[in-house]
Amino acid sequence: MLKIENVSVRYGRAVQALHDVSFDVADGEVVAVLGSNGAGKSTLLRAISATLALHRGTVTSGSVTLDGTRLDTLDPAAIVRRRLMQVPEGRQVFGRMTVEENLRVGGLAAEPKRRAAAKARVHELFPVLADRSAQPAGLLSGGEQQMLAIGRALMCDPVVLLLDEPSLGLAPQLIQRIGRIVTEINAGGTAVVLVEQNASMALQVSHRAVVLEVGRLALAGSSAELAASEDVQRLYLGGHADDAHETDAPARPRRILSAWKG
Amino acid sequence: MSTFVQVLLNGTGRGAIYALLALGFVVIYKSTEVINFAHGSLALFGGYIVFALKPTLGWLGAAVCGVLAAAALAVLIERVLLARAKLASQDSLAILTIGVDILILTEITRRLGTASAPFLGDPYQDVRLRFLGATIEGPELFALLTAIVLIGGFFVAFRFSTWGLTMRAQSENKEAAALMGIRSWRVTASAWALGGALAAIAILFIATLPVAGGAGLTAAHTIAFAAFPAAILGGLTSPGGAVVGGLVVGLAESSASQYIDNDFAKVAVYLVMLVVLVARPSGLFGKVEQVRV
Ligand SMILES: Nc1ncnc2c1ncn2[C@@H]1O[C@H](COP(=O)(O)OP(=O)(O)OP(=O)(O)O)[C@@H](O)[C@H]1O
Ligand SMILES: [Mg+2]
Numbered sequence: 075m076l077k078i079e080n081v082s083v084r085y086g087r088a089v090q091a092l093h094d095v096s097f098d099v100a101d102g103e104v105v106a107v108l109g110s111n112g113a114g115k116s117t118l119l120r121a122i123s124a125t126l127a128l129h130r131g132t133v134t135s136g137s138v139t140l141d142g143t144r145l146d147t148l149d150p151a152a153i154v155r156r157r158l159m160q161v162p163e164g165r166q167v168f169g170r171m172t173v174e175e176n177l178r179v180g181g182l183a184a185e186p187k188r189r190a191a192a193k194a195r196v197h198e199l200f201p202v203l204a205d206r207s208a209q210p211a212g213l214l215s216g217g218e219q220q221m222l223a224i225g226r227a228l229m230c231d232p233v234v235l236l237l238d239e240p241s242l243g244l245a246p247q248l249i250q251r252i253g254r255i256v257t258e259i260n261a262g263g264t265a266v267v268l269v270e271q272n273a274s275m276a277l278q279v280s281h282r283a284v285v286l287e288v289g290r291l292a293l294a295g296s297s298a299e300l301a302a303s304e305d306v307q308r309l310y311l312g313g314h315a316d317d318a319h320e321t322d323a324p325a326r327p328r329r330i331l332s333a334w335k336g
Numbered sequence: 337m338s339t340f341v342q343v344l345l346n347g348t349g350r351g352a353i354y355a356l357l358a359l360g361f362v363v364i365y366k367s368t369e370v371i372n373f374a375h376g377s378l379a380l381f382g383g384y385i386v387f388a389l390k391p392t393l394g395w396l397g398a399a400v401c402g403v404l405a406a407a408a409l410a411v412l413i414e415r416v417l418l419a420r421a422k423l424a425s426q427d428s429l430a431i432l433t434i435g436v437d438i439l440i441l442t443e444i445t446r447r448l449g450t451a452s453a454p455f456l457g458d459p460y461q462d463v464r465l466r467f468l469g470a471t472i473e474g475p476e477l478f479a480l481l482t483a484i485v486l487i488g489g490f491f492v493a494f495r496f497s498t499w500g501l502t503m504r505a506q507s508e509n510k511e512a513a514a515l516m517g518i519r520s521w522r523v524t525a526s527a528w529a530l531g532g533a534l535a536a537i538a539i540l541f542i543a544t545l546p547v548a549g550g551a552g553l554t555a556a557h558t559i560a561f562a563a564f565p566a567a568i569l570g571g572l573t574s575p576g577g578a579v580v581g582g583l584v585v586g587l588a589e590s591s592a593s594q595y596i597d598n599d600f601a602k603v604a605v606y607l608v609m610l611v612v613l614v615a616r617p618s619g620l621f622g623k624v625e626q627v628r629v
Binding site: 128149151155159162166 | 504505509510513514516517
């Protein structure tokens with residue numbers, strides 16, 4: 075349903091951030107996007123949500139389609155109205171607004187009669203958001219802000235949810251919880267594109283995965299396949315499947331992916 | 337005592353006018369981060385339309401048209417000049433608005449000529465209210481009442497309505513707002529329209545004898561300029577600060593003209609601004625930029 079075909083992206087004149095990237099996300103699927111810092115993961119999500127212009131970037135070739143509709147010619151608002159939502163890198167909740175207001179903003183593009191149900195679902199997934207509803211979002215903890223960022227995007231009842239490094243900066247138990255939440259959201263029928271540096275969590279909760287390396291698609295396959303593959307083991311999981319936490323990965327300074335066993 | 341009450345009344349009346357101007361200015365700044373140096377011209381343009389249409393439409397009809405025209409001109413400036421220069425920095429856009437200001441001011445001054453000093457304020461020109469031995473003139477009284485209603489309405493809308501929600505979301509984080517499906521051009525256009533409309537409403541009270549003195553509409557542009565210190569006093573990004581800043585400017589002006597002299601009053605406003613900025617560089621209500629890394 076979501077189809078990314080030969081997408082190339084450039085920032086300004088000099089930086090070519092993506093080269094010819096293609097992959098699909100089927101209905102109700104979780105696809106992990108792995109890659110080290112600067113590989114182009116966020117750029118890929120920006121290309122899908124059409125927010126590249128806000129970063130002075132442009133899609134120079136290729137196309138993004140959702141159920142046959144070209145998204146790359148639409149503006150971000152039109153894409154949201156097709157119920158494709160992105161939770162951007164670094165949460166980006168509206169810190170000066172209350173938790174409740176953040177959720178209201180998330181539901182602005184939804185059909186009015188669906189908002190109550192969406193909110194009930196968000197509160198069910200994240201009870202803490204119901205408890206903190208009158209509190210300014212800026213005062214929430216990092217983990218709570220991430221939940222709010224996800225909850226805000228769910229207010230639109232998305233068919234596709236793009237998550238940009240939801241585990242960044244969170245404690246191991248919370249990372250595990252985010253993983254479970256992704257599974258839970260997916261169980262409701264939402265397809266998820268999960269950008270992660272935490273490869274082990276991402277490979278656990280996803281059906282398929284793609285690996286970006288300096289702007290190019292380096293690997294693609296089922297998550298089980300990738301989790302077992304030598305390359306991914308060595309580069310992203312920090313060792314071998316059985317003793318990942320004991321074996322040091324070969325020193326490769328460019329890769330700084332974290333490994334986590336959950 | 338009655339002199340003091342008079343100073344307070346004059347200051348509050350004028351302050352209400354500045355508050356309307358400064359509020360519009362701040363709303364525009366919040367939505368686009370552009371310092372709109374053409375704000376005085378927006379006001380003047382609205383006033384000119386009222387002046388031109390009054391003979392045919394009567395005061396009320398002309399006033400409505402003037403306010404709408406100023407709102408439309410503000411949106412036009414934003415859409416045609418600012419939105420197209422997307423890659424320009426906020427500073428160069430501010431300089432662009434200086435150009436727009438000069439253009440509009442020159443053209444309207446040319447059209448008005450030097451022969452007459454037109455006034456706009458018919459319906460309340462002869463209204464006067466006596467209060468503790470002091471007098472509040474019609475324009476100032478009506479400015480105060482209008483400002484209370486409009487500013488109150490603004491704050492309710494800003495806090496609770498969907499429009500206010502989108503305004504606040506966009507001014508806080510453009511990218512996140514876009515990702516929530518907020519159409520940024522609509523928010524921006526509505527902010528400019530509101531700024532233009534408030535400026536034109538303010539001029540209905542400025543271009544009157546008690547406020548502008550003998551110069552009427554011709555003096556309006558200069559008087560409207562006091563919206564800048566008002567907005568800056570309030571911290572540029574705070575609507576509440578703009579209102580307080582407006583009142584401070586109005587009171588500074590009226591007390592300086594009462595206790596020192598009229599010429600000093602014009603300077604006093606800027607002196608107060610300097611003093612405040614030295615003590616609190618981000619204004620009375622300005623938020624110190626906090627960057628989380
Ligand atoms: N606004 C920008 N202007 C110029 N270059 C940019 C911009 N944003 C990103 N880049 C460059 O594009 C490349 C891809 O960046 P991107 O943010 O997509 O990486 P990422 O995979 O999300 O990294 P991270 O894991 O650190 O978030 C990097 O080389 C980066 O320096
Ligand atoms: Mg990134």
